Amino acid sequence: MYIELIVACIFVNNILLAQFLGNCPFLGTSKKMETALGMAMAVVFVLVLAGVMTWLIFNYLLLPNKLVFLRTIAFILVIASLVQFVEMFLKKSIPGLYAGLGIFLPLITTNCAVFGVTVLNIDKEFGFLQSLVASFAYAVGFGLALVLFAGLRERILLARVPKPLQDTSIALVTAGIISLSFYAFRGMV
Amino acid sequence: MAKSIATEFTKGLWKEVPPFRLVLGLCPVLGVTTSMKNGIGMGLATTFVLLCSNILVSLLRKVIPPKVRIACFIIIIATFVIVVEQVMAAFAYELFMSLGVFIPLIVVNCIVLGRAEAFASKNGVALSAADGLGMGIGFTVSLGLLGAVRELIGTGGLSGDVFGFLPYHLPSIFGAAFQPLEFAVQAPGAFVALGLLLCLMNLIPSK
Numbered sequence: 001m002y003i004e005l006i007v008a009c010i011f012v013n014n015i016l017l018a019q020f021l022g023n024c025p026f027l028g029t030s031k032k033m034e035t036a037l038g039m040a041m042a043v044v045f046v047l048v049l050a051g052v053m054t055w056l057i058f059n060y061l062l063l064p065n066k067l068v069f070l071r072t073i074a075f076i077l078v079i080a081s082l083v084q085f086v087e088m089f090l091k092k093s094i095p096g097l098y099a100g101l102g103i104f105l106p107l108i109t110t111n112c113a114v115f116g117v118t119v120l121n122i123d124k125e126f127g128f129l130q131s132l133v134a135s136f137a138y139a140v141g142f143g144l145a146l147v148l149f150a151g152l153r154e155r156i157l158l159a160r161v162p163k164p165l166q167d168t169s170i171a172l173v174t175a176g177i178i179s180l181s182f183y184a185f186r187g188m189v
Numbered sequence: 190m191a192k193s194i195a196t197e198f199t200k201g202l203w204k205e206v207p208p209f210r211l212v213l214g215l216c217p218v219l220g221v222t223t224s225m226k227n228g229i230g231m232g233l234a235t236t237f238v239l240l241c242s243n244i245l246v247s248l249l250r251k252v253i254p255p256k257v258r259i260a261c262f263i264i265i266i267a268t269f270v271i272v273v274e275q276v277m278a279a280f281a282y283e284l285f286m287s288l289g290v291f292i293p294l295i296v297v298n299c300i301v302l303g304r305a306e307a308f309a310s311k312n313g314v315a316l317s318a319a320d321g322l323g324m325g326i327g328f329t330v331s332l333g334l335l336g337a338v339r340e341l342i343g344t345g346g347l348s349g350d351v352f353g354f355l356p357y358h359l360p361s362i363f364g365a366a367f368q369p370l371e372f373a374v375q376a377p378g379a380f381v382a383l384g385l386l387l388c389l390m391n392l393i394p395s396k
Contacts, residue, residue, distance in 0.1 A: 018376045020220035021290075024299050027215065069275060072293045073267040080260060109259075112216045112297040119290050164391035165384075172384030179377040 002133050009137035012186055015113050016145040017179040019120075022113025026146060027171055029104070036150035040143030042104040044136070046086060047114050050079050051135025054118040055128060075118050080109045113142055149178060197316050198323040202330070214300035217291045218332060219379040226349030228336025230284045231291060232329025233351075234277065236322070238269045238295050239304060243321030245269075246309040253310075262305040263296070270296045300328065339382050343374030 015021050022043075029039040054075050062068055087105050090098040098105075108114055117138045121131040152174055161170050214235075221231045245265050246253075253261045274292050277285040285292065295301060304324055309317040340347055345367050347359040372378045 019290075020216050020376070020379065021294070023215040023219060069271060072270050072274065072296055073264065075293075076263055076267050076296050080263060109263075110297050110299060110302060112294050115297045116216075116290055116294055119293050123290065164388045166391075169384045169387040169391065172380045172387065176377045176380030176384065179380055183375065183377055 002130075005130065005133055006137040007185075007188065009134050010141040010144065011182060012188055013138075014141045014145055014182050015117065015138045016142055017175070017182045019116070021116035022111050022142060025104075025107065025111055025113075026149065026175070027168060030146060030150040030153050030171070033147070033150045033154060035104075036146045038101055039104045039107075040146050042101045042108055043111065043113060043142050044139040045101075046079075046083060046105070046108045047117060047139040047142075048132070048135050049086065050082055050114050050118055051121060051131050052128075053078050053082060055121060055126075055131040058122050059128075071119070071122070075115060079114055079118070083109045113138070145178065145182070149175060152178070194315055194319040198319040200320075200323060202323055202327045214298045214328070215383075216294060217298065218335065219383060221288055221291050222332055222336040222339055222379065222382075223343070223374045224340045224349060225333055225336040225347055226351070227284070227287055228332035228334075229329060229351050230281070231288055232325070232332040234273050234288075234292060235295055235298060235301070236325025236329055237273055238266060238298075239301050239325040239328075240318060240321040241269045241272075242266045242301055242305055243309040243317040244314055246305045247312060247314045247317035250310045258310065259302075259306070262302060262310075266301050266305065267296045300324065335383060335386060338386070339373045339378060342370050342382075343372070343378070345369045 009015075013019055016023065016026050025039055025043075029035045057074060057078060058068075058071065062071060062074060067074075083105060087098070090101070090105075117135055121134055124134075126134060153171060156170060156174065165173075217231050217235070222228045242262070242265050246262055249261075249265075270293060273295065274285075277288075277292060304321060308320045312320070337347060345360075347357065349357065373382060
């Protein structure tokens with residue numbers, strides 16, 4: 001059951017290519033492999049924490065107090081403060097990782113993949129363990145798609161692209177083709 | 190160059206039209222444009238949030254301490270997103286369901302936060318309102334256009350309404366022999382359609 005969930009979240013419902021969440025960093029940080037890896041790692045780290053935290057807050061704070069309509073504002077605050085906290089924690093205790101993630105950590109606050117997954121977990125009425133597993137699998141799917149895409153974009157830089165198609169335009173068409181290959185997983189789960 | 194309300198309004202319509210020129214806020218652009226109806230609905234919801242948050246941020250720009258401004262902006266934006274969410278759930282339930290997770294996601298839409306940070310926190314109320322409205326309408330038109338293109342290719346015709354009003358119905362415009370290309374309304378088609386629209390826009394010189 002959990003394996004099914006993991007496969008579904010990584011491939012079938014890939015967060016970037018099938019659900020269209022987190023596309024700004026997808027296009028913004030995919031020009032270089034190095035930045036793509038940094039972003040992918042930062043997302044895995046924060047998304048798992050955020051998934052757990054928001055699940056706890058929703059089910060133990062908002063739901064019993066009938067404050068479900070405050071979900072959006074509560075989640076975004078949790079994510080923003082979580083990112084700040086993680087940043088401070090890493091800076092003190094794991095400086096190596098902190099330096100590696102660099103600018104990508106604060107950027108995650110406005111990464112709709114993180115926010116989107118926390119909302120999806122609630123909408124699908126996942127249990128605690130399911131939320132944890134799904135958050136992790138979605139993040140891995142994000143990283144996988146981002147790294148694949150960055151690799152392709154580095155190659156495209158060397159190709160001669162017609163002028164109007166350059167940069168974002170060709171990147172989007174490329175993303176469409178990657179998305180098509182992920183599309184083949186549909187129907188598996 | 191003196192800033193006038195008219196220029197701030199019109200720049201959002203063409204020169205800096207959000208999803209194409211600024212390449213921001215792509216998630217809803219790709220996610221909800223499976224039909225013109227969804228595209229326009231999403232665009233209008235975003236316009237409302239953009240306009241209100243721009244006005245409020247501009248009003249409070251001298252009160253908000255610069256150090257925590259981003260957090261303040263996000264809270265202001267989130268408040269209006271909740272308003273939109275509740276109103277749509279009450280009066281446009283069907284649209285609300287088909288837009289799904291993308292309505293709460295307006296809160297992390299880079300365009301809304303970007304305009305608050307780049308424009309409303311530095312300019313007066315009237316200018317900020319014009320900026321927000323212009324950007325919002327530009328965003329709505331872009332989403333509607335992309336949705337229309339995808340719906341036409343994917344299903345052969347256009348039909349729907351705008352928030353329950355203005356119903357439109359355009360059966361097949363390509364003739365009976367046309368086989369709808371389902372690719373266009375599926376996920377991969379979103380990327381390709383947006384990429385090609387961007388390419389078309391690059392072909393038209395901006396002055």
